[in-house]
Amino acid sequence: MSEILPENFYLYCVSSAEFEKRSLYKLGLTIHPVHRLRQYATGVPPSLIDSHLIYKALWKIGTKTREQLHEMEGILHAHFADRRDGTSEWFNVTPQEVIDFLLTPQKFTVEQISPDDVKDVNTKSKQPLSSYEEDAYDEEEMLIKEQEVLRKKALRANKVETLYEKFLRVFLPGKLPRRIQLNLWNTFEIICTNDDLHNDIYKGIVQWPTGTGKTLAMLMLIVLSAERCKRQGILYTCLMITWKEDIFDTIKTEFKKLSEFGIDVEDGTHGNIQNVTFPKKHFVLFALHQTLVVGTRMDSFPDIYHVHYDEVHRIGGEKLYNMIDLNQEGNYLKKWNTRFLTGTSATPLTNNGVQHKKIASLFGEKYNLISRCEIDDAVKNGWIANPRFIPNAIPNNKTKDRATIIESHVKFVIKTILQKKDQVPIDLFGGKCIDYNEYSRAEVAYAINFAKKYITENSLQIKVYSAIEIKFKEIDGMSDEEKKLNNTVITRNDEVFRNATRDDSIHILFACSRYKEGSDIKNLEMTSTLIGNTIAAHNSIQISGRALRIDYPEKEGWCLISRPSDETVTYQDILDMISLDIVDLILSGNNNLVKGDFERIIRNYIYDIDGNGNKINIHESVDRLQAAYIRRQYARRNKAVEGLSYKDLKTKVNDLGITSRSEYSEKALIKELPDIPSDIRGWISWYDLLRATPDEKRMTLYDLQKFCTDNTITKKDDYLLRSDCPSWEDLIDGYLTDLPSPMPSHLETELFKSGRGGRR
Numbered sequence: 001m002s003e004i005l006p007e008n009f010y011l012y013c014v015s016s017a018e019f020e021k022r023s024l025y026k027l028g029l030t031i032h033p034v035h036r037l038r039q040y041a042t043g044v045p046p047s048l049i050d051s052h053l054i055y056k057a058l059w060k061i062g063t064k065t066r067e068q069l070h071e072m073e074g075i076l077h078a079h080f081a082d083r084r085d086g087t088s089e090w091f092n093v094t095p096q097e098v099i100d101f102l103l104t105p106q107k108f109t110v111e112q113i114s115p116d117d118v119k120d121v122n123t124k125s126k127q128p129l130s131s132y133e134e135d136a137y138d139e140e141e142m143l144i145k146e147q148e149v150l151r152k153k154a155l156r157a158n159k160v161e162t163l164y165e166k167f168l169r170v171f172l173p174g175k176l177p178r179r180i181q182l183n184l185w186n187t188f189e190i191i192c193t194n195d196d197l198h199n200d201i202y203k204g205i206v207q208w209p210t211g212t213g214k215t216l217a218m219l220m221l222i223v224l225s226a227e228r229c230k231r232q233g234i235l236y237t238c239l240m241i242t243w244k245e246d247i248f249d250t251i252k253t254e255f256k257k258l259s260e261f262g263i264d265v266e267d268g269t270h271g272n273i274q275n276v277t278f279p280k281k282h283f284v285l286f287a288l289h290q291t292l293v294v295g296t297r298m299d300s301f302p303d304i305y306h307v308h309y310d311e312v313h314r315i316g317g318e319k320l321y322n323m324i325d326l327n328q329e330g331n332y333l334k335k336w337n338t339r340f341l342t343g344t345s346a347t348p349l350t351n352n353g354v355q356h357k358k359i360a361s362l363f364g365e366k367y368n369l370i371s372r373c374e375i376d377d378a379v380k381n382g383w384i385a386n387p388r389f390i391p392n393a394i395p396n397n398k399t400k401d402r403a404t405i406i407e408s409h410v411k412f413v414i415k416t417i418l419q420k421k422d423q424v425p426i427d428l429f430g431g432k433c434i435d436y437n438e439y440s441r442a443e444v445a446y447a448i449n450f451a452k453k454y455i456t457e458n459s460l461q462i463k464v465y466s467a468i469e470i471k472f473k474e475i476d477g478m479s480d481e482e483k484k485l486n487n488t489v490i491t492r493n494d495e496v497f498r499n500a501t502r503d504d505s506i507h508i509l510f511a512c513s514r515y516k517e518g519s520d521i522k523n524l525e526m527t528s529t530l531i532g533n534t535i536a537a538h539n540s541i542q543i544s545g546r547a548l549r550i551d552y553p554e555k556e557g558w559c560l561i562s563r564p565s566d567e568t569v570t571y572q573d574i575l576d577m578i579s580l581d582i583v584d585l586i587l588s589g590n591n592n593l594v595k596g597d598f599e600r601i602i603r604n605y606i607y608d609i610d611g612n613g614n615k616i617n618i619h620e621s622v623d624r625l626q627a628a629y630i631r632r633q634y635a636r637r638n639k640a641v642e643g644l645s646y647k648d649l650k651t652k653v654n655d656l657g658i659t660s661r662s663e664y665s666e667k668a669l670i671k672e673l674p675d676i677p678s679d680i681r682g683w684i685s686w687y688d689l690l691r692a693t694p695d696e697k698r699m700t701l702y703d704l705q706k707f708c709t710d711n712t713i714t715k716k717d718d719y720l721l722r723s724d725c726p727s728w729e730d731l732i733d734g735y736l737t738d739l740p741s742p743m744p745s746h747l748e749t750e751l752f753k754s755g756r757g758g759r760r
Contacts, residue, residue, distance in 0.1 A: 009069040011076060011102070011110075012036070013057040013095050016233040021280050024090050025056065026233070027080070027098065029073040031066075033058060037125035053233045054122045056095040059102055062109030072108050076101070085262070090230060164189075167223055170260045171216060178383050181213055184371040185220055191370070192228040201333060203341045203363045204370040205312055210545025211384035211557075212373055214344045215251045215520060218308060221370075223261055225306050225340050226282055236263065236282040238306040241289055243314045244513075245269045248286045250498065250520045258284060278302050293320050304336040312343025313359070321358050342370070346545055379604075384548040385555040389606055390416060391578045393565040406443055409530045409562040410435075410451050414462065416560050417506055417526050426504065428552040430523025432497070433508045434515055436543055437530050441512060445470050445490045448510045461504065465497035466490050467511035516542050523551055528560035576628045579606060579621070583629055598626045644674065646682030650689055659690055661733070685734025698737050699726070701750060708751060716748055 010033055015025045030036040037055065063069045077084070079101055083092045102110045113121075161169070164185060168177060177185070184206065191202065206217045222238055229236035242248050248255075248269050255265045261282075268276045268287040274297060276285060289309075292298055307324070309315045315324075323332050324341075333341065341362065378384045394408045417433045437443050448466050455462045469492040497509045502523050515521065524547045547557030561578055582605055583598070599622045606621070652673065658664050664673065674680060677689060699707070704725070713719050720728060726735045731747055 009061045009063050009066075009072075010113075011059045011061055011073060012055055013098050014053045014055055014233075016053050018235045018280075019053075019090075019233050023092050023094065024085060025093055025095060025098070026053070026089050027073075027076055027091055027093075028089050029061075029069050031069075033121050034125050037122065055118050057099060058113040058118050058121065060111045060113060062111070068108065072106070075107065085230070163223070163227060166260070167220070170257050171219055171254065178213065179381070180208065180371060180373045180383070181216055181220070184217055185224070187370060188221060188224050192224045201338055201341055204368040205343045205345065205363060206370050207345060207347075207372045209346050209373060209375045209378045209384055209548070210542070211548035211550070212378050213383075214310070214346075215254055217344055217371070218310065219254065219258070221308060221340075221342050222258065222263065222284060222306070226261065226263055229282070229305060234305065235280070235303075236306070237278075237302060237304050238284040238308060239301070239304045240284050240286045241292065241307070241309045241315075241320075242269070242286060243289050243311050244515075245288060246494075246514055247310060249495075252286075255284065255286075273297055289314065289320055293323070298323065298332055301332075301336065304332075304338055306340040306342070307333065307336075307338050308340075309343045310345075312345045313347055315343065315358070315362065321362070325358075325362065346542065382550070384545075385550050385557040387544045387548055387605055388556045388558050389544065389578055389582055390558060390560045391606070392560060392562040393573075394562050395565060402443070403446060405564050406437075406447050406530065407450050407454075409528075410447050411454065412562060413508065413528045413560060414451070414454065414460070416528070416558065417462075417508065418460075420525055420558055421506060424525070424555075428555075430502055430525045430551050431504075431506050432500070432521065432524045433506065433526040433528065434521075434524065434546060435508060435510050435528045435530075436513065436516060437510070438513050439530075441468050441470055443530075444468050444510050444512055448490060451508065451510070460506075462506040462508060463500075465493050465507065465509040467494040467497075467509055467514040468492060515546065520549065521546065522549065524549065524557075525555075526558040526560065528562070530562045532563070576624055579625045580628055582606070583625070593629070595622065595626060598622050598629070601625070644680055646680050646684065646689075649674070649677060649680050653689055660729070661686060661690070664690070686732075687730055687734035690733060698735055701736050704731075704736065705751060714752055716752075719751075 008031070010030050011027070012030055012033065013025050013027055014037070019025070028036075033055065037053065061069060061072050063072060076098070077089070077091075080091045080093055080098075084090070085092060099112065102112070167185075168175075191204075206214065206221070208214050208217060218240070225238075226236040240248075248267070252265070252267070258265055264279055264281060264283040266276050266279075266283055266285045268285055268291070271291075273287055273291045278285075278301070315321065322328055325331055332338075343363070373383075375384075375387070379386050392409075392412050394405055394412075413433065413435050421429055421431070435447065437447060444466070445468065448464060451462075451464050454460075455464065468490060470490040494509055494511070494514065497507055498521055500507050500523075509515070527543050527546050529543050544557060544559035547559065549557075563577075565573070579601065583593070583601055599618070602618055602621050602625065653664070664677075677683065677686075707725060708714070708719065711722070713722065716728070719725070731751075
């Protein structure tokens with residue numbers, strides 16, 4: 001072939017087998033055609049042979065400067081502007097159309113490279129580099145950066161819609177994004193354009209409270225990772241895993257808008273997974289966790305570029321976890337050549353230790369957070385409604401009749417939602433409430449029937465809905481109480497509840513766990529639940545979070561938590577228990593809680609009237625809460641440090657980023673560390689504990705004495721002025737190999753005594 005000289009300038013037309021199916025071709029410029037093609041192959045697995053870009057045509061342009069080359073590229077792009085794919089350099093054209101246009105008279109001379117020479121360039125791009133080519137690469141890299149800068153300037157000058165502007169137009173029309181949403185876009189855009197992060201599967205989690213826009217977060221992750229695929233000439237495929245069908249049911253309308261970005265949505269929920277066909281185009285497949293682990297359907301999936309799990313704390317289910325754990329032989333992420341594993345959740349970690357280990361195995365020990373927002377921050381910024389928790393103690397009669405307990409709870413649910421209706425202007429009140437009972441479907445059914453009876457007897461304007469369907473069947477051996485709870489026929493009608501518009505009525509939906517996670521329901525004023533002895537903090541977040549959508553200004557999302565009590569468990573005990581969980585979930589990122597924090601929790605997040613209509617004593621509640629919090633933290637810390645080895649402690653200190661004794665003392669209680677670490681078996685020194693990688697060239701006391709003598713350092717003040725010796729803090733912590741834990745006064749006396757009396 002004729003030699004293509006580096007000082008020449010070129011226009012090109014590239015595509016791949018996958019993109020040619022959709023008549024998409026990338027039109028651009030280069031000064032080193034071979035290197036440019038190698039760049040496009042970066043990060044594409046060898047197995048994705050259909051995704052590799054090759055030149056379809058190449059032209060040498062008679063320009064004398066890069067500015068003129070950019071100008072010629074602009075002429076080409078302008079001619080096919082109405083067939084451009086978004087704001088990228090991809091166009092819905094054919095190579096022949098480009099050839100025909102460049103054969104017409106142009107501002108600069110255009111010479112088409114012969115097909116044989118183009119074929120040779122494609123072949124050469126797959127071969128090892130020559131030293132000459134390596135030297136020329138910097139020049140091409142600079143041109144690529146220039147290209148991007150000029151492209152962005154042109155977009156702004158011509159008011160061409162950017163990807164970000166298009167995203168806002170499609171998903172947030174007429175609205176401004178929240179700060180966390182803007183930060184997530186910027187962060188993930190950098191991730192998607194930084195090839196250094198993609199040598200392996202990129203893994204990360206978005207942790208936002210319910211109501212802050214996790215659906216929008218998922219859409220951002222999809223659009224940006226799909227854009228990365230378009231730039232690389234790779235087909236974008238995404239598996240979106242959900243735990244419950246209702247999660248997709250409430251967000252499917254938003255996801256259908258992905259068609260604006262050339263992305264199809266395939267629905268594999270409601271038993272459709274077996275019928276899904278995989279289009280030869282960009283797509284997102286919704287699938288239920290439970291259906292993926294049954295049978296061999298996953299074996300027939302094409303390569304999946306992006307796997308996302310909504311409510312990612314659920315990802316630890318044994319079967320699915322084993323299928324995607326990278327440490328397992330034959331895992332599907334490797335089989336599918338997956339490049340992104342992401343998740344969204346308000347609570348990535350539950351109170352289950354095994355779940356923690358699985359999340360760590362999939363996402364890393366210090367799992368990577370793409371973006372994080374605390375509930376307290378979301379409330380302060382007005383992104384979610386203020387949650388208001390209402391503790392309710394139900395007297396537990398001596399016979400422990402479960403039916404009576406359910407009846408008491410249902411009465412209080414009705415009483416509370418009526419109270420809320422009285423406090424909210426009628427033209428704003430949404431009127432919806434969801435009551436959760438995860439003990440059994442039979443209890444949900446009993447609550448529904450009792451609610452209907454109670455509402456009728458009291459002539460209340462309340463409509464009752466069911467998220468379960470049940471038909472009674474008497475089973476031999478049933479106790480009278482079981483028959484009482486189960487004797488019913490219930491028809492499911494939660495879709496009617498979901499779609500109900502605001503009116504003067506109250507709407508109460510009774511459910512087990514449906515709609516607890518991921519569901520976006522308009523006009524939901526309150527949630528409630530009947531619990532046993534405890535309720536985990538992450539469950540409190542999920543249940544309360546359903547009502548935190550801001551349907552009107554200054555909305556409060558109420559959450560009623562009922563718990564049976566007896567002579568040993570008072571209302572105040574229940575208040576303390578729930579308040580402690582609220583502290584955990586709202587102030588989880590704060591390690592230095594003071595009395596004011598506890599008072600703010602009580603005033604801002606706890607309803608100020610108890611179940612009997614009595615005013616809560618704020619000051620008493622604050623004192624009790626602070627004392628209870630300290631007791632809980634001590635109990636947790638004692639349990640955590642029991643049997644702790646020095647190696648384990650050192651790992652924990654390093655993970656927490658603790659680098660000083662004072663920092664250790666501040667975090668000891670809140671982070672469950674031992675008060676006196678030197679009591680831990682295997683103790684070495686503070687210096688060793690606080691340094692992830694201790695200095696290998698540590699001195700003995702004699703070495704340091706000699707250094708001081710040779711440099712005429714006779715007192716501590718002189719020593720502190722030096723920058724070429726260990727810090728005084730390090731010396732105190734045990735830097736010296738033969739004096740592991742000296743007291744400051746002891747150290748000063750030993751170090752500056754005359755002569756060479758130190759240890760050898």
